[in-house]
Amino acid sequence: MSGTNGKIKFIEPERELEVIDHADVVVVGGGAGGVGAAVSAARHGAKTILIERFGMLGGTWTSGLLSAIMVNWSARGIFEDYRQRLAARGAWREIRESWEYWGGDEAPADPASYEATYDAETAKIVLDEMASEAGVQVYFFAQVAGVFKSADGRSLTGLVLQSKEGRHVISGKVFIDSSGDGDVCALAGAQFQVGRQNDSALQPMTMIFKLDNVDTARAMEYLKGDGGCRRAWQAAKARGEVTVPRENLILNPTPKLGQWQFNSTRVVGLDGTKLRDVSAATVEARRQVAEVTGFLRKHIPGFEQAILAETASHIGVRETRRVKCDYSITGDDVSNCRKHTDVIARGNWPVDIHNPSGVGTVVVPLRNGVWYEIPYRSTTVHGFDNLLVASRCVDSTHEGHAGLRASPQVCAIGEGVGAAAAQMVARNLRASREVDVSAVQGMLRAAGGLV
Numbered sequence: 001m002s003g004t005n006g007k008i009k010f011i012e013p014e015r016e017l018e019v020i021d022h023a024d025v026v027v028v029g030g031g032a033g034g035v036g037a038a039v040s041a042a043r044h045g046a047k048t049i050l051i052e053r054f055g056m057l058g059g060t061w062t063s064g065l066l067s068a069i070m071v072n073w074s075a076r077g078i079f080e081d082y083r084q085r086l087a088a089r090g091a092w093r094e095i096r097e098s099w100e101y102w103g104g105d106e107a108p109a110d111p112a113s114y115e116a117t118y119d120a121e122t123a124k125i126v127l128d129e130m131a132s133e134a135g136v137q138v139y140f141f142a143q144v145a146g147v148f149k150s151a152d153g154r155s156l157t158g159l160v161l162q163s164k165e166g167r168h169v170i171s172g173k174v175f176i177d178s179s180g181d182g183d184v185c186a187l188a189g190a191q192f193q194v195g196r197q198n199d200s201a202l203q204p205m206t207m208i209f210k211l212d213n214v215d216t217a218r219a220m221e222y223l224k225g226d227g228g229c230r231r232a233w234q235a236a237k238a239r240g241e242v243t244v245p246r247e248n249l250i251l252n253p254t255p256k257l258g259q260w261q262f263n264s265t266r267v268v269g270l271d272g273t274k275l276r277d278v279s280a281a282t283v284e285a286r287r288q289v290a291e292v293t294g295f296l297r298k299h300i301p302g303f304e305q306a307i308l309a310e311t312a313s314h315i316g317v318r319e320t321r322r323v324k325c326d327y328s329i330t331g332d333d334v335s336n337c338r339k340h341t342d343v344i345a346r347g348n349w350p351v352d353i354h355n356p357s358g359v360g361t362v363v364v365p366l367r368n369g370v371w372y373e374i375p376y377r378s379t380t381v382h383g384f385d386n387l388l389v390a391s392r393c394v395d396s397t398h399e400g401h402a403g404l405r406a407s408p409q410v411c412a413i414g415e416g417v418g419a420a421a422a423q424m425v426a427r428n429l430r431a432s433r434e435v436d437v438s439a440v441q442g443m444l445r446a447a448g449g450l451v
């Protein structure tokens, strides 16, 4: 034990760590991006390991209980496979009228895009199936807590996992950071940005929750007349009955009869990668869940008998680190639908910023039928040869991130990066920048992707 600057420190003793497995492609994080990356790499022939700190695949889709997806025609491939498997089990519900009862201000201009809900429990099973069919080796309950690098510092050689068995190592040829927060890149010493350019403020965190026992027909009828219970909500705010810093509620019926999903809590001014912040945010968000539930039961027809069904097992984190790669996607790129020769995914969700400091949501709508492109360069980590990002943390500005973060697009980015990693392995390439991106585009098209 030692102390400097008033801080007490312990020195961790040096120890040998056992290498428990090895793969061509090692993906960290099983969210939309990680599933896209791992399934794609494995389907393209690479021996692939996927490491996930929780006990399910899906990330925000499942452990975050999201239960709603902004679907857009510009994401196909693995996302479309996932969607069809959910639909085949009756666990997918399209809600094309949702913009009416949200109050209109978050509606995409493009009628080919729509809101859908899904059953998150079924999603866990579907994602297990997809990973297993592709031959991905998944390790659950394993958090990446360190990295090993080559002597020149440009390549990763292994990852340190913390599991119930202690610490061990997984080695690999190509590493993909799909942790959402860019954990692997941060541990490796890569550069990153956090939040808005002028003040580093991050989009708020939100705990998703679900209510059962809702009279959906009566609720729908009421909500369409009140823009997502906007008037009732604002009146309750004015009376001091509710304190959540949101202008409206985002709510949707799920595929389960009488069940609704709520993207309606908002915790501002905290960072999802900081221990104290995420702990405090979780408690505050659950307090808000109780507050919103009480409001609905008291004031909104159809919700009088509603019962809290579930809160997410972790608070939803929209934005944290964005990793420096060879290209940074900007808000103008999204809004002006910029195209790139090294495209690996398309997107058409607009810049959509939940106010980092309080009430309000800024959406910059896109015209019908247009799309922007995600370049491969936004995934090749600056200063590293065999490390890529495939997650919401690809290189972007705060505004660019606010468009590309929609989950079908993140899954498509993962699919593109997974195919590039598989090509690195198949062609024995040393560096991600040696990848032939036009060949990757061919691989993605052949697999049903839109690039």
Ligand SMILES: Cc1cc2nc3c(=O)[nH]c(=O)nc-3n(C[C@H](O)[C@H](O)[C@H](O)COP(=O)(O)OP(=O)(O)OC[C@H]3O[C@@H](n4cnc5c(N)ncnc54)[C@H](O)[C@@H]3O)c2cc1C
Residues within 6 Å of the ligand: 028, 029, 030, 031, 032, 033, 034, 051, 052, 053, 054, 057, 058, 059, 060, 061, 063, 064, 066, 068, 069, 070, 071, 142, 143, 144, 145, 178, 179, 180, 181, 183, 184, 205, 206, 207, 208, 263, 316, 317, 318, 390, 391, 392, 393, 405, 406, 407, 408, 410
């Ligand atoms: C509240 C909220 C509402 C949203 N609403 C919508 C919506 O309606 N429609 C839509 O399409 N998109 C929505 N989004 C955006 C979208 O859900 C996310 O941007 C997208 O799902 C992110 O996927 P990801 O794979 O990048 O990250 P994540 O979903 O965050 O997944 C990262 C995974 O990595 C794991 N992980 C993290 N660190 C480590 C580590 N060190 N070791 C091992 N594993 C690790 C995590 O457990 C997690 O499973 C919303 C997001 C939030 C937070």
